[in-house]
Amino acid sequence: MIRERVFTAADVSGRSAVEDSADVVIIGSGCAGATAARVLSECGLDVIVVEEGPWVKPAERQHDTWGSFRRSWRDCGFQVAEGRSLLPVIQGRCVGGSTAVNGAIVHRMPEKVLHHWKSEFGIDGMITMDALERIYARLDDELGVGAGPDAVLGRNNELMRKGCDAVGITSNVIRRNVRDCEGSAHCLQGCPNARKQSMDVTYLPRAVAAGARLYADARADRLVVERGRAAAVTGMFVDDENGRVRTGFTMRARRAVIVAASAIQTPLLLQASGVGRISGMVGQRLQMHPGASMIGVYDEPVGIWSGISQGYETTHWWDERMKMESVGVPFEVGAARLPGYGRELMRRIAGFGHISQWGVQIRSTALGSVRRGWSGRTVIKWSWSPEDIARLKIGLRRLAEIAFAAGAKAVYPGIHGMPEEVTGLDAFAKLDVLPDDPRLFHGIASHMFGTAIMGRDPRTSVVGLDARVHDVNGLFVADSSIYPTNMGVNPAHTICAVSWLIAERIAGA
Amino acid sequence: MKLLALEMRWLLAIADAILPSDAHERLPDGASAAPMAEFFDDVLVRSPLRPMLGLRAAIWAITLSPPLVIRSSRFFGGLSPEERVRHLATLGASEIYLLRELPVLIKTLALMGYGAMPDVQRAVGVEPAVSQPPVWARSEHAP
Ligand SMILES: Cc1cc2nc3c(=O)[nH]c(=O)nc-3n(C[C@H](O)[C@H](O)[C@H](O)COP(=O)(O)OP(=O)(O)OC[C@H]3O[C@@H](n4cnc5c(N)ncnc54)[C@H](O)[C@@H]3O)c2cc1C
Numbered sequence: 001m002i003r004e005r006v007f008t009a010a011d012v013s014g015r016s017a018v019e020d021s022a023d024v025v026i027i028g029s030g031c032a033g034a035t036a037a038r039v040l041s042e043c044g045l046d047v048i049v050v051e052e053g054p055w056v057k058p059a060e061r062q063h064d065t066w067g068s069f070r071r072s073w074r075d076c077g078f079q080v081a082e083g084r085s086l087l088p089v090i091q092g093r094c095v096g097g098s099t100a101v102n103g104a105i106v107h108r109m110p111e112k113v114l115h116h117w118k119s120e121f122g123i124d125g126m127i128t129m130d131a132l133e134r135i136y137a138r139l140d141d142e143l144g145v146g147a148g149p150d151a152v153l154g155r156n157n158e159l160m161r162k163g164c165d166a167v168g169i170t171s172n173v174i175r176r177n178v179r180d181c182e183g184s185a186h187c188l189q190g191c192p193n194a195r196k197q198s199m200d201v202t203y204l205p206r207a208v209a210a211g212a213r214l215y216a217d218a219r220a221d222r223l224v225v226e227r228g229r230a231a232a233v234t235g236m237f238v239d240d241e242n243g244r245v246r247t248g249f250t251m252r253a254r255r256a257v258i259v260a261a262s263a264i265q266t267p268l269l270l271q272a273s274g275v276g277r278i279s280g281m282v283g284q285r286l287q288m289h290p291g292a293s294m295i296g297v298y299d300e301p302v303g304i305w306s307g308i309s310q311g312y313e314t315t316h317w318w319d320e321r322m323k324m325e326s327v328g329v330p331f332e333v334g335a336a337r338l339p340g341y342g343r344e345l346m347r348r349i350a351g352f353g354h355i356s357q358w359g360v361q362i363r364s365t366a367l368g369s370v371r372r373g374w375s376g377r378t379v380i381k382w383s384w385s386p387e388d389i390a391r392l393k394i395g396l397r398r399l400a401e402i403a404f405a406a407g408a409k410a411v412y413p414g415i416h417g418m419p420e421e422v423t424g425l426d427a428f429a430k431l432d433v434l435p436d437d438p439r440l441f442h443g444i445a446s447h448m449f450g451t452a453i454m455g456r457d458p459r460t461s462v463v464g465l466d467a468r469v470h471d472v473n474g475l476f477v478a479d480s481s482i483y484p485t486n487m488g489v490n491p492a493h494t495i496c497a498v499s500w501l502i503a504e505r506i507a508g509a
Numbered sequence: 510m511k512l513l514a515l516e517m518r519w520l521l522a523i524a525d526a527i528l529p530s531d532a533h534e535r536l537p538d539g540a541s542a543a544p545m546a547e548f549f550d551d552v553l554v555r556s557p558l559r560p561m562l563g564l565r566a567a568i569w570a571i572t573l574s575p576p577l578v579i580r581s582s583r584f585f586g587g588l589s590p591e592e593r594v595r596h597l598a599t600l601g602a603s604e605i606y607l608l609r610e611l612p613v614l615i616k617t618l619a620l621m622g623y624g625a626m627p628d629v630q631r632a633v634g635v636e637p638a639v640s641q642p643p644v645w646a647r648s649e650h651a652p
Pocket residue numbers: 027028029030031032033050051052053090091092093094095096097098099101102103104105106107188218219220221260261262263265266269310446447448479480489490491492493495
C-alpha cells in the first residue's frame with residue numbers, strides 16, 4: 001500500500017485536529033467499504049476511507065490466537081449476543097475488516113433468497129441476479145477465487161470429503177478468494193503470507209493506488225447532516241496499543257458518505273447520529289447464521305493445524321436451512337473445545353493431532369437487535385429460536401454421522417446433557433429428549449444482517465432500493481445491514497458485490 | 510483491568526488444576542510452567558471491562574464455592590489436585606447455565622495462553638510449531 005496515503009494514529013499524533021475532504025467518505029474498510037473504495041476511486045472520484053481498527057501488515061500478523069485477537073478482532077474476540085445464552089459474535093476490527101481474519105469462503109447469493117427478497121420485500125432494480133453475476137465474475141477474477149488445491153487441502157478437509165462420500169451426500173472443496181494457498185491453516189489469525197485475498201492486500205491498496213486516502217485507528221462517531229444532506233463524518237483517532245485518544249477528525253464529503261461499518265456497527269453509527277429514524281427499524285431485525293461444531297477422534301493422525309483452514313463443505317441440506325463446513329482452528333483454540341479438566345483434559349490435548357472439527361451453521365429464523373448501552377458498550381440482543389435449535393440438533397447429529405462414516409472412533413458432541421465422548425450414533429437418540437434450549441450448546445456467529453433494512457417504504461425500512469438512507473440525501477449504507485434477511489451461505493462475496501453496485505450508482509449519480 | 514495479587518494467585522491455581530503438570534508423558538509441563546500471569550495480565554489490560562468482570566466473578570466463584578458444590582470444608586486453594594478437578598468438573602456439569610460457563614471461560618483463556626507456547630505445541634506435534642514465544646510471553650513486553 002502506498003504509505004504516503006495511509007495515516008495512523010501515530011502519524012497524526014500532536015496535531016490539534018485532522019481535517020480532510022473528498023467526493024466520498026467511506027466508514028469501514030471491510031468487504032463493503034474496501035470494495036466501494038476500489039470502485040469509486042478507479043472511477044476517478046476522490047475517496048477517503050476511515051477505519052477504526054489498526055493497520056496490521058501481513059508480516060506483523062501474530063501466529064498465536066491471542067496475539068491476533070488483541071490487535072485484529074473486535075473487543076479482542078469477546079463480543080457476545082445476550083439472550084437465553086451468550087453467543088460470541090465475532091468480527092474483525094482492523095484494516096480489511098473481517099476479511100483479514102475470515103475463512104475466505106466464497107459463495108454467491110442463492111437465487112431462492114433473492115427471489116424471496118423481491119417477492120416479500122420488493123427488492124428489485126439495483127440488486128438483481130444478472131447484476132450480481134456480472135460483478136461476481138469481476139470479483140472472482142480480481143480476488144483469485146477458486147477451489148482450494150488438493151495438494152494443500154489437509155486431512156481435516158479430506159476426512160470430511162471421505163465422510164460425505166460414505167454417507168452419500170453432495171459435497172465439495174470450498175471455493176475461496178486465495179492465490180497460491182500454502183495450507184498453513186492460519187486464516188483466522190490473518191494470512192501471514194498475504195495469500196488470502198483479503199481487502200487489506202487487494203482492494204484497499206488498489207484504491208490507495210488510485211488516489212484514495214486511508215485513515216486507520218480512526219473511529220467515526222457521528223455523521224454530520226447539513227440541510228438534509230450528509231456533509232461530513234467526525235470522530236477520533238485512538239491509539240490501538242493503549243486506547244488513548246490522539247486527536248479528533250472531520251472528513252467532509254462533497255458527494256456522498258457511505259456507511260460500511262458492518263451490520264453491528266453501522267446501526268450504532270446511524271443511531272448515534274439520529275438518522276434513519278422514520279421507520280424505527282435502525283438496529284432492529286438483526287439476523288445471523290449461528291453455528292456449533294462437532295469434533296471427531298480418529299486412530300489415524302489428522303493434524304488439523306495444517307491444510308486449508310476451511311476447505312470442505314456440504315450444502316446438501318441447504319433447503320433445511322443448514323450448511324456444514326470444516327473448521328480448522330489453531331491448536332490453542334481447538335483444544336479448549338476438548339472435554340474435561342485436569343489429567344483427562346491433558347490426555348485429550350496430547351491426542352489433539354488425531355481430531356477433526358467441522359461445523360454446522362444454521363440459517364436462523366430469530367430476530368435480534370443492536371444498540372449502544374449506557375456505558376458506551378455495544379448491546380446485542382439475540383436468542384436462538386426453538387426451530388433453530390431443533391435444526392442445530394439435526395445438524396450436529398449429521399456431522400457425527402459423517403465423522404463416523406469417515407472412520408472416527410468417537411466424537412465429542414460438546415452438548416450439555418449428552419456424554420462428553422460418544423462412540424456410536426445411537427447415543428444421539430438422547431438429543432431427541434433434550435429440550436430445545438440454546439444453553440445446552442456452545443454456538444458462535446460471524447455472519448450478521450438486517451439492522452438497517454432496504455425497502456421502498458420509509459415507514460418500514462431504513463434505506464431505499466438505491467441503498468440511500470430515506471431521510472438523508474447523500475448518505476448510503478453498503479454492508480449487510482441493508483439485507484432484509486440472512487442468506488444461508490457465507491456472505492462476504494455478496495457483500496462485496498452489492499457494495500460494488502451501490503458504488504457504481506454513486507459514481508454515475 | 511488488573512487483578513489483585515490474591516485474585517491472580519487464585520486464577521493461576523485454577524489454571525494449574527485445569528492443565529496440570531505430569532499428567533501425561535508427552536505433556537510433562539502444565540500451565541504452571543508457562544508464563545500464565547503475563548498472559549492473563551495482557552488479556553485483562555487489553556480486553557473490554559465486562560468480560561473481564563466475568564472472569565473476576567469466575568475466579569471468586571470457583572475459589573469460594575467448593576463447600577457448596579462438592580461439600581468440601583475447604584476453599585479451592587485447600588483442595589487436593591483430585592478434588593480441584595472434581596470441583597471444576599462438577600461446576601462444568603451444573604444444571605445452572607451461568608455456573609457451568611465459569612470454568613469454561615477460564616479453561617478457554619488458559620488454553621489460549623498455554624497452547625501458544627512453542628514447547629507445548631512441539632509436545633503435541635503441531636507442525637510447524639511456533640518458533641518463538643508469543644509477544645506477551647517475551648521479557649521485553651510489559652502490558
Ligand atoms: C472469523 C471469521 C470468519 C469468517 N469467515 C467467512 C468466510 O469464510 N466467508 C464469508 O463469506 N464470510 C466469512 N465471515 C464473515 C465476513 O467476513 C463478513 O460478513 C464480512 O467481512 C462483513 O463485511 P462488512 O464490510 O460488512 O464488515 P467488516 O468486514 O466486519 O468490516 C467493517 C469494518 O468497519 C470498521 N468499523 C466499524 N465501526 C466503525 C466506526 N465507527 N468507524 C470506523 N470504522 C468502523 C470495523 O473496524 C471493520 O474493520 C467471517 C467472519 C469472521 C469474523
